[in-house]
Amino acid sequence: MNKLKTTSLICLLILLSNFSIGQTSDTLIIKNNSDRNWWAGIIGLGQLMPLQKDIDVNTYGKGFGNQIQPLLLSDQGDVIWSESPLHIILKSGQLTVTSKDKIIHSDGHQNLKGAYLHASNTYFPPSGKTPDEILFTSPQYNTWIELMYDQNQKDILKYAHAIKNNDYPAGVLMIDDNWQEDYGKWNFHEGRFDDPKAMMDELHDMGFKVMLWVCPFVSPDCDVYRALDKKGYFIKDKSGQTAMIRWWNGVSAVLDLSNPDAKKWFRDELQRLVDEYGVDGFKLDAGDARFYTGDLDLNGLTPNDHSKLYGEIGLDFPLNEYRAMWKMGGQPLAERLHDKNHSWEHLNMLIPQMLVEGIMGYPFSCPDLIGGGQYISFIDGAIIDQELIVRSAQCHALMPMMQFSVAPWRVLDAEHLQAVSRSIEIRQQHKDYILALARQAAKTGEPIMRPMEYNFPNQGFVNVVDQFMLGEDILVAPVVEKGARKRMVQLPKGKWETHSGKVVRGGKSLEFDVALDELLYFKKR
Incomplete structure (x- = not known):
């Protein structure tokens, strides 16, 4: 074949990749984008969508703190999908998408809704199931801001009683990080919990369902680590040694959930907590793809795939919550936005990020914590903006889920506290409608x-x-x-x-x- 014919063939292939329905490749270029608006499956960047400016993002081993889908949608009915992470570049009106796997571009789906429904039905069909319905019908309460790393039986019960004493409806109570003996040693800490079974019974009698915070990390200083290391249950580095991963709570080993035995061990530990104490579910934190990057032996999988393996754990526990996720659209998993600061700037991120969450196949979503989930916003003499907490509660009121952490009765005066109570009343008035939408989403995939x-x-x-x-x-x-x-x-x-x-x-x-x-x-x- 001469050079002229070769060049013509290359141009033809590029042209087909740009405009043909169903064309697949590992690089896709779409020029002259002025007539299309794009949404990408990067929930943590939802405030940038539809994409307004030049952008260069690679989702390999990076989740931007939240859920990811290898998906782009346009308001003109385009769908772009790959089974592997996408590198997305939008520059000077040209969209370039690359992936190590095939990229499938189909068009002709009329509009954003048509594009989403095609993607949902084709790539992440709805399972027919929802997470536990109490996530939609009642507010959620997380102990993090009030207790931080001092999770203990006395103060958890105090928080729960205060919820009831302030006439807030009982719902899910999430006991956050540091209830446990150690990371990976999933026992109630004896120094902070005198009788965890009695605590669970009391919370249940008050009408709460209880979730516990867990993670895939195991502290190298505990006996559980030594036992699991001998069995080869941890991610290893390229030299064959157990890898030590730096995360926000130090340096730990991380479970290799591609090993069926390691996955079974973790699931069995969670089930033990259900069976022994009556725990209702789990907040499964720290499954970010970034923790699986670097000089690691991932058994041929991507960092994102390991995030997905962690996500699959939640399918065994209907009362669940995740913050990081990869390619689990359509599944009955509750997905929460990344922790927000106590600021108006971050409040303005809630709606656009939640909107992207829905059209990327994650309808069962929660907009972080009312008033913000970053604990640093509430310590060291931090100034509380009472109006911000009120407007945040109102944002949550008619979203799929509503979650408190900072105690409104502790930080608000009577006027602002009454305004928050009004937002809960609005929620209660519409809870049946929201639940009906959640059930519909489980069947059709449509966002709530x-x-x-x-x-x-x-x-x-x-x-x-x-x-x-x-x-x-x-x-x-x-x-x-x-x-x-x-x-x-x-x-x-x-x-x-x-x-x-x-x-x-x-x-x-x-x-x-x-x-x-x-x-x-x-x-x-």
């Missing part, structure tokens, strides 16, 4: 919380990321700006009933007064 563009394609809502649809019928427009007492809402065409019962006509932007204790939402008439 949806971008405006998803429900109303090609009507000018592409860049509206400060309001959202709850299912088909409820539009939610929280206040996310400090001091705001007015809010512009972009209403689609038709009649909409406000939260106060007034009927307004859409098809335009309208400004509404919003008191401190108000959450704007509208029902389609």
Whole structure:
């Protein structure tokens, strides 16, 4: 074959990869992107979507603190998928996607909704199951901000009783890190828990379901490490030695969950806690792909694959929560956003990140902790912004899940505390609708919380990321700006009933007064 023919063939292949339906390759280039808006499966960067600026991100061994899917969707009906991590470059109007595996690009799915439903049905079909339904019907309470590393029986019960004494409904109570004897030694610490079974019984009698924090790490200083190391249950480095992984709580070994025996050991440890103490479920933390990078022997898998193996543990426990995940769309796993700072900037990330979560196949999602989950925001004389906690609670109220950690009754005055209580009332009024959407998501894959563009394609809502649809019928427009007492809402065409019962006509932007204790939402008439 001469050079001219070779060059022509290469050009033809590039052209086909750009425009053919179903074309596969390991590099995809799409030029002249001005007519398309893209969403990528990087939940931790959801505030950048639809992609507005040049971007260069590689998801190999990197999850940006949250869930990942090897997926891109466009508002013109494009779907880009690979079974392996994607390297995504958007520059000067050209989209370049590379992967070590085949990249499948299909188009013609009309709009964002059509593209998502094709991706869901093709690559991560819904399982038909939801996580434990209490995650949707009641608020969740995490002990982290109040107790941090001093998890103990006395203060956990004190926190639980305070929830009830303040007339908050019982729900899931998550006992966070450091309840255990050591990392990998999953026993209640005897110095902090006098009678853990009695504690569990008391919490159950109060109406709570209880989750325990766990991780895939094992401290090298404990006897469990020595026993498991002899059995070869840990990730090794290239020299064949057990690898020591640096994470936020020091340096530890990490379970090799590609080893069926190691996976069984971990699952059995969790089941023992269920059987012996009546634990209802687990917050499975620290499964980030980044912990499996470096000079490691991964048995031919990617770091992301090891994150997925950790995710599979949760399938055995319907009451679960994850923060990091890879390629587990459509599964009955509760996915939480990465810890946010106690700041208005981070509050503004909640809606766009949650919206991307839904259209990437993770409908059972939780928007971090009310007021922020970064403990450093609440220590060393930190100033608490009471209004921020109120507006954060209102954001959570009509999202798929609602989770507290900092105790509102401890940090708020009467006015702000009443406003938070009002957000819980709104949640309780809509819990049956939210649960119905969760059950629908389990069957159809459709998000519970949806971008405006998803429900109303090609009507000018592409860049509206400060309001959202709850299912088909409820539009939610929280206040996310400090001091705001007015809010512009972009209403689609038709009649909409406000939260106060007034009927307004859409098809335009309208400004509404919003008191401190108000959450704007509208029902389609």
